[in-house]
Amino acid sequence: MGQTGTMEKIVPTSPGDPRRPLGPRDPGDAWVDGDRGQFWGRFGSAGLLAHDAGKGVLLQHRATWSHHGGTWGLPGGALHQGEDPVTGALREAYEEAAVPEQNVRVLFTSVFDVGYWSYTTVAVEVVEPFEPAISDPESIELDWIPIHEVAGINLHPAFAASWPALSEKLLDHRRPLRHDGR
Template sequence: MDRPVAPTSSSAYPHKERPDDSQHGAAPTHELPFELRRPLGPRDPGDAWVEGDRGRFWGRFGSAGLLVHDPAKGILLQHRALWSDQGGTWGLPGGALHQGEQAVDGALREAKEEAAVPPQSVRVLFTSVFDVGYWTYTTVAVDVVESFEPEISDPESLELQWVPVEHVGDKELHPGFSAAWPGLRRRLLGLDAGPD
């Protein structure tokens, strides 16, 4: 990323659970049944915090997110589940890398898991890395080469939406993605070559 900011993807952030609001007399904050509100089952060893002098970040081996651009539809954004860190904001599908996994492979895997993005339907354009020395987050920008419709395929999304490039900033973006978006947009539109 272009600035030292927090990571920008759904599962790049901690799977920080919030109490079930209905237990405290408030109306439930989700439409999903309880068992679908949080990822269940065993986690990968990469699903853990790392801490250092620049803060605490999710993903023992780093994290990555997929910036999917369809020239006809816009940018694929994920409305983050309310139980997640910065829940309710919009960001990119992505998450913690597995041990030994390359960032491009991890971003493609996470986007397939979270939004049913078919890897064969996109072409990698560039990567942008936010590096704090002991942790990295890689944004992998791709162009759609074969049209597809995303589908919510795990409990980390409230919704998925194609948003025209010029309207991405109108959404309540995750703070990290919000800070990175202007630079990513310039590179995506070819206005700033930038390093890979």
């Protein structure tokens, strides 16, 4: 039973499922089915929303073989068993885009939770510039996209739905405090 009392099941992967084409599979690499739909990541998933004040946000053009391939989204993926979402997002961003953990600082997290599965967006600020690099086959391209241009590109549907709230929160973190501390 899921956290909301709904039945859930883990669906074994099959040919054509999103996965790293090379290397061993992690136990978290599986679909989870429940009353709210099917989601990737047995232990949940997480993605890294990296913001560089001079460049924009780092987005990944997803490989065509992946779920919603050809769209733009965040570097990220399935969490490992027992892994917290911040650690998982940083690991995935390093694996997929060579994002160095020491070059970013966590600003906030945002969680989409359906009871039996969750996705955590980990927003970070770039504190030391770096150039992302495609470091596995899950990306067609990586690019820094100015915040005001993100909504105009072909986004992964779930990221597109969350972008308005995420961008507002990201912009709030960029605003300087007023003299009264707000």
